[in-house]
Amino acid sequence: MTMTFDAMRRTLSDGRVPVSDLVLPRPNEVHCRVAAADLKDLSDCVCRDLGAELVFMGADDRRAEAGAFFVHYLFAHRAQNWFLHASARVDASRPEVPSLAAFHYPASRFEREIRDMFGINVTGHPDPRPLVKHAFWPEDYFPLRKNAGSPGFADDGRAFPFTEVGGEGVYEIPVGPVHAGVIEPGHFRFSVMGETIIDMKSRLYFTHKGTEKLFEGRDPADGVELAERVSGDTTVGHALAYCQAVEAAARVDVPQRAAYLRVILLELERLYNHVADVGAIANDTGFAVAHAHCYRIREQLLRVNGQLTGSRLLRGVLCPGGLTRDLDVPRDLSARIEALVADFDEIVEICLGNTLVLDRLEGTGVLKPELARDHGVLGYVARASGIDLDARRDHPFAAYGRLRFAVPVYENGDVKDRLRVRTDEVHEAADLIEQATANLATGPVRASPGRIDAFAPAFGIVEGWRGRIIHWLMTREDGRLHRVKIVDPSFFNWSALSLALVGNIVPDFPLCNKSFNQSYSGNDL
Amino acid sequence: MIGDRPLALVLVEMILLVLVGPLVTGTIQKMKARLQCRRGAAVLQPYRDLAKLFRKGTVQADTTSGFFWSIPILVLAATVAAGALVPVIRAGPPAFPLGDAVMLLGLLALARFLTAVGALDAGGAFGGMGASREMTIAPLVEPVLMMVVFSTAVAAGTTELGALAAHRGTSWFLAWRAADFLGFAAMLVLLPAETGRIPVDNPDTHLELTMLHEGMLLEHSGPGLGCMALASHTRQIVTLSLVSALFFPIGPAGGASGLVLGAGAFAVKILVLATFLALVESSYAKLRLFRVPQYLGVGFVCALTALALRIL
Numbered sequence: 001m002t003m004t005f006d007a008m009r010r011t012l013s014d015g016r017v018p019v020s021d022l023v024l025p026r027p028n029e030v031h032c033r034v035a036a037a038d039l040k041d042l043s044d045c046v047c048r049d050l051g052a053e054l055v056f057m058g059a060d061d062r063r064a065e066a067g068a069f070f071v072h073y074l075f076a077h078r079a080q081n082w083f084l085h086a087s088a089r090v091d092a093s094r095p096e097v098p099s100l101a102a103f104h105y106p107a108s109r110f111e112r113e114i115r116d117m118f119g120i121n122v123t124g125h126p127d128p129r130p131l132v133k134h135a136f137w138p139e140d141y142f143p144l145r146k147n148a149g150s151p152g153f154a155d156d157g158r159a160f161p162f163t164e165v166g167g168e169g170v171y172e173i174p175v176g177p178v179h180a181g182v183i184e185p186g187h188f189r190f191s192v193m194g195e196t197i198i199d200m201k202s203r204l205y206f207t208h209k210g211t212e213k214l215f216e217g218r219d220p221a222d223g224v225e226l227a228e229r230v231s232g233d234t235t236v237g238h239a240l241a242y243c244q245a246v247e248a249a250a251r252v253d254v255p256q257r258a259a260y261l262r263v264i265l266l267e268l269e270r271l272y273n274h275v276a277d278v279g280a281i282a283n284d285t286g287f288a289v290a291h292a293h294c295y296r297i298r299e300q301l302l303r304v305n306g307q308l309t310g311s312r313l314l315r316g317v318l319c320p321g322g323l324t325r326d327l328d329v330p331r332d333l334s335a336r337i338e339a340l341v342a343d344f345d346e347i348v349e350i351c352l353g354n355t356l357v358l359d360r361l362e363g364t365g366v367l368k369p370e371l372a373r374d375h376g377v378l379g380y381v382a383r384a385s386g387i388d389l390d391a392r393r394d395h396p397f398a399a400y401g402r403l404r405f406a407v408p409v410y411e412n413g414d415v416k417d418r419l420r421v422r423t424d425e426v427h428e429a430a431d432l433i434e435q436a437t438a439n440l441a442t443g444p445v446r447a448s449p450g451r452i453d454a455f456a457p458a459f460g461i462v463e464g465w466r467g468r469i470i471h472w473l474m475t476r477e478d479g480r481l482h483r484v485k486i487v488d489p490s491f492f493n494w495s496a497l498s499l500a501l502v503g504n505i506v507p508d509f510p511l512c513n514k515s516f517n518q519s520y521s522g523n524d525l
Numbered sequence: 526m527i528g529d530r531p532l533a534l535v536l537v538e539m540i541l542l543v544l545v546g547p548l549v550t551g552t553i554q555k556m557k558a559r560l561q562c563r564r565g566a567a568v569l570q571p572y573r574d575l576a577k578l579f580r581k582g583t584v585q586a587d588t589t590s591g592f593f594w595s596i597p598i599l600v601l602a603a604t605v606a607a608g609a610l611v612p613v614i615r616a617g618p619p620a621f622p623l624g625d626a627v628m629l630l631g632l633l634a635l636a637r638f639l640t641a642v643g644a645l646d647a648g649g650a651f652g653g654m655g656a657s658r659e660m661t662i663a664p665l666v667e668p669v670l671m672m673v674v675f676s677t678a679v680a681a682g683t684t685e686l687g688a689l690a691a692h693r694g695t696s697w698f699l700a701w702r703a704a705d706f707l708g709f710a711a712m713l714v715l716l717p718a719e720t721g722r723i724p725v726d727n728p729d730t731h732l733e734l735t736m737l738h739e740g741m742l743l744e745h746s747g748p749g750l751g752c753m754a755l756a757s758h759t760r761q762i763v764t765l766s767l768v769s770a771l772f773f774p775i776g777p778a779g780g781a782s783g784l785v786l787g788a789g790a791f792a793v794k795i796l797v798l799a800t801f802l803a804l805v806e807s808s809y810a811k812l813r814l815f816r817v818p819q820y821l822g823v824g825f826v827c828a829l830t831a832l833a834l835r836i837l
Contacts, residue, residue, distance in 0.1 A: 173651075173654065173734075174650060175650075175733065175734065179733070180733045181731050195814060282810075284732070284735075285810040286723045286724070286730070286809075287810040288557070288561055288729065288806075289560065289807050292562060293562065296562065354808075354810060356724060356809050356810040356811075357810040359813060359816070360810055360811070360812075360813055505813070505814055505815065507814045509734045509735075510732040
């Protein structure tokens, strides 16, 4: 059963669901307070009856100001594009919230994160293991509490309790965190029978840098450079989500020209990453020729980026309110992109025409649609497993509401489909750049943000090249950032990788992993 | 015993193989790079890598036995000894008792066995995985190689490679029979497997989970790793020389001009085979591990038919 935004508001305000302090800060958002004890009823009503889904959970430490922690829940309705933001007050003397893990898997991971970072106890949680914390973190150290300080770190010597798989002939292969290639650190524990993977558990958070903590106390305008560096390959995605969050908080509309330019920047980022990924997938099948050519095209695209913005990785262009400066879009931009995409098409054709490459891609690393749905996966991983979602269409931002584009969806969920979603999106991206360039009007590219209300939560949602990125923020009374919470799509997708691996053989792991290509840095923060 | 190949020549040939081995690897790498529109490393890069490795110190895992350090030396010795058994620049029987093709394959198998033992010794997961994969593939490759050798040996009446090459020296490409073509086809199928290349193994990969041969070398370091690398270069050129001795032998020729001609012909033959390997590596992807037996099965059928045709 689905309802419109107004129907949702009526449902909430007629007292059936125990919420209070209803406010409508933006046209399609309802913010409310909820008692911790009523959380389950609320999510039951919003998810089951209204058809929305939980997309975000975060906490903030307001013990100094309000004597309590707050835990925030963001529900989004994809088809009707509305949001419900619910905040629960958690008493500082007995920090505790009930767990939503039983009915929503991603919630369990958010809750483990909140427990590790804030020391807020989650009652009834099925998994008592730490998520972010590694063994050398002191037991009572909760880094996102305002008074956390920096304690002495010492390894307690205890091993992480991985799920053990027993039986005759089953053995474990520990891989990482330091890998043979130039990639980020992550530990993978395989339980293997012969060459067949029975189970794989990943242990991440080796690159935890305290990014969210670094935002605190900054001026909102100074957060962009940090957001750009959340994940090195998603500069525009994260910076845009951050800027949109600030703009939502400051109630400022971005000028037309900036909105279209933002589309161009985001699609340029999508282009070079998808092209590089296709090459890397081909390389993991041992087809080095395609890899070399995809990297050649990626280099051309990076030069286009460099020429357009002065930064090959598109840094330093976005700012809250629009763009830091106007961009001189070359008249032949879309023609050059078209030529590179045509070049790329030829390489894809050669790859998919090679039976040996195709044999490696087909039926490898299948993520079944039911599992994908249960784990709430995002981006191309979801679209390859039959889930039709794309934040550009579902929650239009920048100028996407005024542009035409298709969202490719495939059903098999194997490596080949994840590759095909990428190749299709390359075309859509090139097309979007062409439309945006054609629609580019002259005018200002920056609006000055207004005043931001203290402790009023706001968020920005962007479909980065990997999937939906959410930046959520809140400012203090002095206008500086009180808390920023970042959700990279990798946070949802990493756990699905191990499900896609079951039944595959060990030598196919790099291929499956590359077809997911999730960010370590964006996940570990 | 009267023969065409005195001890000095055999020793020179053996040393030549060891010295030229890395160059062949470098040439294949260079050709692959050019086929990918890359500039690639210089053909001499494998020599530089070896020089670097031999200068380095050794790090050895605490879990290894006292036997571990000797593995690279034994592997290199077995491979180099195998190099003495294949005629390079002159065909004809040796002037002194020397092993035959069966011994050559035996020495290569010994080197492979020792490599696998070394990989298992350290007790690391990757070494064990590499060893188990190598030992899955090796029993499919070696018997087929034997059959190819026998299919030509039946015609010559000897398994001694020098004599075999001399016998076949008179029959040139146009005089090939069906058995020769089939045997050669089997050899072409086996070459990538025996030299650890695509579509069976990927020599360029750094992904520890997909490795076959490289996985077994992970625990070696410094000069030990240098020995293992030199052994793989040597193994590759020995295998290529075996192919040329069996299928494109150069006839016995006397005097210095004959030696120069033989050396030139050898260089051309190795270059042609190296080009073949580079082309195969650039146009195919790596097979899924469990498809490798099917691929090697094609070689087996060709070799079996070749042998049957000879005998019947």
